[in-house]
Amino acid sequence: MITIGHKRYNVIGGLLGWLWLLVVVVPIYYIVVTSLRDQMEIFNDNPLSIPRHVTFSAYQRVFQNDFLLYVRNSIIVTVATVVLILAVTIPAAYLIVRRVDAWSRRAYKLIVAGLAIPMQATIVPIYYIIVKIGLYDTLWALILPSAAFVIPITVMILVNFLRDIPSSLFEAMEVDGASEFSIMWRLAIPMVKPALITVSIYDALNVWNGFLFPLILTQSANNRVIPLSLWQFQGQFTVDVPGILAAVVISVLPILVAYVVGRRQMVAGLTAGFTK
Amino acid sequence: MKHTNQMDGNSPRKSICRLRKGVPARRLAGNRTQVAKGPSMWYAVPALVLFGVFAVVPLIGVVVLSLMNWDGLGAITWNGLGNWKRMLSDPLVFNGLKLTLVLTVVSWLLQTVMSVLLGVFMAGSQRYRAVLAVFFFLPLLFSSTAVAISFKNLLDPQYGIGKAFGLPWLQQNFLGNPKTALWVLILVVSWCFIPLHSLLYQGAVRQIPTSLYEAAKIDGAGEMRQFFSITLPQLKYTFATDSTLMIVGSLTYFDLVYVMTGGGPANSTRILPLDMYIRGFSSYDMGGASVVGVVILVLGIVVSQLLNKLSGTDKMESQMEGV
Numbered sequence: 001m002i003t004i005g006h007k008r009y010n011v012i013g014g015l016l017g018w019l020w021l022l023v024v025v026v027p028i029y030y031i032v033v034t035s036l037r038d039q040m041e042i043f044n045d046n047p048l049s050i051p052r053h054v055t056f057s058a059y060q061r062v063f064q065n066d067f068l069l070y071v072r073n074s075i076i077v078t079v080a081t082v083v084l085i086l087a088v089t090i091p092a093a094y095l096i097v098r099r100v101d102a103w104s105r106r107a108y109k110l111i112v113a114g115l116a117i118p119m120q121a122t123i124v125p126i127y128y129i130i131v132k133i134g135l136y137d138t139l140w141a142l143i144l145p146s147a148a149f150v151i152p153i154t155v156m157i158l159v160n161f162l163r164d165i166p167s168s169l170f171e172a173m174e175v176d177g178a179s180e181f182s183i184m185w186r187l188a189i190p191m192v193k194p195a196l197i198t199v200s201i202y203d204a205l206n207v208w209n210g211f212l213f214p215l216i217l218t219q220s221a222n223n224r225v226i227p228l229s230l231w232q233f234q235g236q237f238t239v240d241v242p243g244i245l246a247a248v249v250i251s252v253l254p255i256l257v258a259y260v261v262g263r264r265q266m267v268a269g270l271t272a273g274f275t276k
Numbered sequence: 277m278k279h280t281n282q283m284d285g286n287s288p289r290k291s292i293c294r295l296r297k298g299v300p301a302r303r304l305a306g307n308r309t310q311v312a313k314g315p316s317m318w319y320a321v322p323a324l325v326l327f328g329v330f331a332v333v334p335l336i337g338v339v340v341l342s343l344m345n346w347d348g349l350g351a352i353t354w355n356g357l358g359n360w361k362r363m364l365s366d367p368l369v370f371n372g373l374k375l376t377l378v379l380t381v382v383s384w385l386l387q388t389v390m391s392v393l394l395g396v397f398m399a400g401s402q403r404y405r406a407v408l409a410v411f412f413f414l415p416l417l418f419s420s421t422a423v424a425i426s427f428k429n430l431l432d433p434q435y436g437i438g439k440a441f442g443l444p445w446l447q448q449n450f451l452g453n454p455k456t457a458l459w460v461l462i463l464v465v466s467w468c469f470i471p472l473h474s475l476l477y478q479g480a481v482r483q484i485p486t487s488l489y490e491a492a493k494i495d496g497a498g499e500m501r502q503f504f505s506i507t508l509p510q511l512k513y514t515f516a517t518d519s520t521l522m523i524v525g526s527l528t529y530f531d532l533v534y535v536m537t538g539g540g541p542a543n544s545t546r547i548l549p550l551d552m553y554i555r556g557f558s559s560y561d562m563g564g565a566s567v568v569g570v571v572i573l574v575l576g577i578v579v580s581q582l583l584n585k586l587s588g589t590d591k592m593e594s595q596m597e598g599v
Binding site for chain 2 (some may be wrong): 012013014017018020021023024025026027028030031033042043045046047048049060073084087088091092094095096098099100101104107110111114116117118119120121122123124125126128129145147148149151152155180181184202206207208209210211212215216227228230231233234241244245248251252253256259261267270273
């Protein structure tokens with residue numbers, strides 16, 4: 001990377017950088033220390049002081065509230081959505097790149113048109129459809145629309161990557177008499193593996209953090225996912241501030257672990273669609 | 277995004293052109309069927325079905341339902357333009373529209389200024405900047421719900437962070453005051469999304485050719501001058517893309533607002549998406565909610581088309597934020 005040009009003393013930038021660090025870190029510090037504070041002490045102690053008696057009882061209370069069930073639901077929904085998205089978008093993107101005719105172009109245009117549309121505005125008909133097909137208050141009610149909403153961005157990214165595969169490679173496999181399916185499976189998919197990881201992370205984060213669909217499409221505690229359970233805790237624990245913030249910490253932990261393990265892929269996933 | 281023509285079909289097409297001289301028509305036809313060859317259309321069917329049922333049908337459905345009466349459970353009955361007349365004379369809809377515009381414009385301004393500056397800062401090669409950048413992204417790991425709940429507690433006058441500094445002014449009930457609630461939301465929205473946008477600007481700044489800065493230095497341009505004459509103009513396309521993302525995204529901020537204020541106090545944060553939700557799922561007026569939904573859709577499409585035109589490039593693709 002040639003960045004010598006930027007290597008200079010920059011007072012304003014430096015100040016802003018350190019200031020922003022405070023803006024980011026102080027609230028997170030507050031969340032963590034408060035979750036470790038005794039329930040009685042939150043009203044008396046300085047909110048930023050180190051707790052006098054560090055206690056994990058708030059975490060215990062969260063887990064006693066079926067939190068593991070909600071974690072399980074969130075994992076099921078996230079994994080199923082990502083698998084479904086990949087299963088439908090890989091062949092579609094492959095077709096769009098490999099088949100050059102009016103129909104495949106039309107299909108691509110239709111899908112990509114969805115990019116600039118605020119789809120959340122359609123929650124009323126989505127609710128109607130989910131109720132009509134009998135999926136209301138099931139995990140499927142979250143999986144299907146969540147997957148549908150990220151099809152445009154996912155297909156667009158995959159198409160961009162598939163187009164970079166040299167056509168000579170496709171031709172070589174054609175000459176060998178490989179079927180389209182085996183070209184897709186043995187050439188296209190391995191070649192765009194980084195893109196698949198990127199879109200999977202992007203899509204997974206969207207589903208894992210999604211709140212609106214669970215709010216309108218599920219009802220019972222059995223089908224509750226983490227974001228909705230946080231909101232429920234907020235209403236139910238009210239004065240148990242350490243408990244509520246412990247739930248927040250637990251909800252972020254899996255993603256934090258992923259961030260620590262694969263920061264590069266995470267960042268690529270977060271900015272999917274903008275940078276390549 | 278790139279739209280280079282590296283499509284596989286190009287090479288056979290070229291070979292047709294080369295063959296054209298003195299080659300019987302039959303051969304040409306044979307070649308042409310080869311061009312259309314490729315995977316069968318079935319490859320796209322699952323994606324199209326899923327997208328059709330849960331994206332295309334709802335888009336039409338929201339328009340249809342805006343002409344209906346429905347309480348969410350019972351029968352759906354025709355209402356013509358009744359809902360539209362009712363909504364267009366409802367001050368809450370205009371209140372929502374106004375709040376949405378304020379939220380959109382102010383958070384766009386704040387986030388863009390901060391993101392450009394932080395993006396430029398992070399693009400520097402100093403080691404400590406890279407370390408700071410690792411922390412800068414932490415807000416992105418939180419779901420909107422988690423952020424909303426955290427800040428709701430953090431801003432509480434009883435046990436919130438305001439107490440830490442001993443300043444009575446900081447211990448106000450910011451979220452309970454109709455005058456301050458929307459501004460708090462704008463700050464929290466910015467806390468959530470500035471990391472993402474600064475990341476995009478960082479990437480864009482790194483792509484500016486160093487030679488431009490070297491030339492400027494030779495011409496004796498100072499740092500400020502370089503920033504305004506080179507860095508900012510070079511970020512033009514990123515600015516267009518990123519602004520579309522922010523603006524279309526802010527039309528649908530729902531989670532944060534719903535969890536932090538629920539639209540209150542005194543409807544002072546009842547932005548359009550929230551107005552739609554409350555009408556549909558709290559007051560069981562699905563027809564009215566659909567009208568608001570159509571308004572949001574139209575706003576989103578108009579804004580992204582306008583920005584697309586203004587930036588004068590179809591290189592740009594926007595995407596939605598959230599959900």
